[in-house]
Amino acid sequence: MNSIALLQRLVQIPSPNPPGDTRAIADFVAERMRAIGCEARQLAPAAKPEALNTIAEIGAGEPRIMLHAHIDTVPIAATEAEKWRVDPYAGELRDGALYGKGSIDDKAPLASMMLAMMDAAQQNSLAGTLILVAAAEEEVGGQLGTKWLADLGHLPACDFIIVGEQTGNKAATAHKGVMRATVRAAGRSVHATNPDRGVNAIVAMSKVISALDAYHRELAGRIHPVVGSPTCNIGVIDGGSTANAVPDSCAITLDRRMIPREEPEAVKAELRAIIESVDLAPATVDIGEFVYSRWFDSALESDYSRIFLSCISEVISDDPGPVGYLPGSDAKHLMDVARGDMVVFGPGSYEVAHAADEHVTLADYQATTDILLKFLRRTLYPPAG
Numbered sequence: 001m002n003s004i005a006l007l008q009r010l011v012q013i014p015s016p017n018p019p020g021d022t023r024a025i026a027d028f029v030a031e032r033m034r035a036i037g038c039e040a041r042q043l044a045p046a047a048k049p050e051a052l053n054t055i056a057e058i059g060a061g062e063p064r065i066m067l068h069a070h071i072d073t074v075p076i077a078a079t080e081a082e083k084w085r086v087d088p089y090a091g092e093l094r095d096g097a098l099y100g101k102g103s104i105d106d107k108a109p110l111a112s113m114m115l116a117m118m119d120a121a122q123q124n125s126l127a128g129t130l131i132l133v134a135a136a137e138e139e140v141g142g143q144l145g146t147k148w149l150a151d152l153g154h155l156p157a158c159d160f161i162i163v164g165e166q167t168g169n170k171a172a173t174a175h176k177g178v179m180r181a182t183v184r185a186a187g188r189s190v191h192a193t194n195p196d197r198g199v200n201a202i203v204a205m206s207k208v209i210s211a212l213d214a215y216h217r218e219l220a221g222r223i224h225p226v227v228g229s230p231t232c233n234i235g236v237i238d239g240g241s242t243a244n245a246v247p248d249s250c251a252i253t254l255d256r257r258m259i260p261r262e263e264p265e266a267v268k269a270e271l272r273a274i275i276e277s278v279d280l281a282p283a284t285v286d287i288g289e290f291v292y293s294r295w296f297d298s299a300l301e302s303d304y305s306r307i308f309l310s311c312i313s314e315v316i317s318d319d320p321g322p323v324g325y326l327p328g329s330d331a332k333h334l335m336d337v338a339r340g341d342m343v344v345f346g347p348g349s350y351e352v353a354h355a356a357d358e359h360v361t362l363a364d365y366q367a368t369t370d371i372l373l374k375f376l377r378r379t380l381y382p383p384a385g
């Protein structure tokens with residue numbers, strides 16, 4: 001099966017999440033890897049047995065290099081379905097690109113990694129271990145996918161980790177974390193003919209909103225070299241029921257992006273302090289319902305990193321990075337598995353993912369494969385002769 005047929009086949013096995021049933025695609029990866037002589041384990045959490053992961057391994061001992069790609073995709077939204085110009089699960093080729101749901105996110109990186117495993121399998125021996133993790137559940141946060149695998153000790157400590165995502169074939173060394181929170185203001189409702197007898201929760205919330213907006217502008221002063229500044233966005237507001245009553249409740253939901261090294265507990269404390277600093281009496285306000293996902297960052301200073309950057313430069317003839325990666329990835333769940341550097345890397349742009357007519361250019365896909373093969377040749381393959 002050539003490289004294009006392999007990627008077509010992966011696109012032809014739908015794996016939208018939700019529902020997140022990855023059994024068919026995980027089985028396909030496992031079968032292909034076993035056919036070339038790899039050991040392949042298949043694991044799924046009891047809480048979601050259809051979220052099947054495949055971990056394939058070839059070689060033995062140290063060093064250990066991990067290739068990681070997720071096998072679930074986002075679902076096709078109702079508003080998106082009619083915008084597709086091709087069958088999203090056919091893997092159609094058009095104008096030098098391969099189209100399909102999941103084609104770039106994340107099946108092209110997965111296919112390049114499978115090709116790298118196949119190339120490694122053809123060597124007489126490897127100077128270490130190459131591991132492919134085909135992970136479920138990334139599109140819904142990875143709690144029952146990569147995080148579950150890492151927490152249960154199913155992933156060995158690795159000296160270099162490549163997480164496949166869309167970075168324009170450059171080495172990305174950081175992404176932001178996300179914190180969501182809800183702020184609720186409470187007042188007292190009266191008839192709108194005499195609003196001064198009530199306590200308007202929307203007016204109270206407007207002061208909180210101004211304070212959070214000022215906080216967002218202050219955050220611009222904190223700068224991470226590749227992902228930029230933290231942000232605070234107020235994305236949802238909900239309050240009142242009719243124009244002729246003073247509203248007794250108002251809620252906002254905010255999205256606070258955390259740059260690497262910002263600790264969630266410290267960020268929560270900052271948000272609480274801002275809310276408390278606003279004089280709202282007699283209205284009351286509180287913040288809660290915090291949920292967050294971690295940021296990721298890595299150094300890029302090991303020999304593996306240096307070799308990886310030079311492989312990129314040689315193939316794409318451009319600056320190899322480091323760059324930031326704006327969306328999140330499973331790299332955040334692998335920080336304890338990485339005993340060396342870790343990069344997010346793969347073809348194309350995340351802006352093409354999660355949308356109608358998702359595609360990967362064959363040139364970008366080939367470059368991803370070429371970079372991985374070059375890297376293995378210089379790290380895990382024994383010297384020729």
Ligand SMILES: [Zn+2]
Pocket residue numbers: 070105106138165
């Ligand atoms: Zn992805």
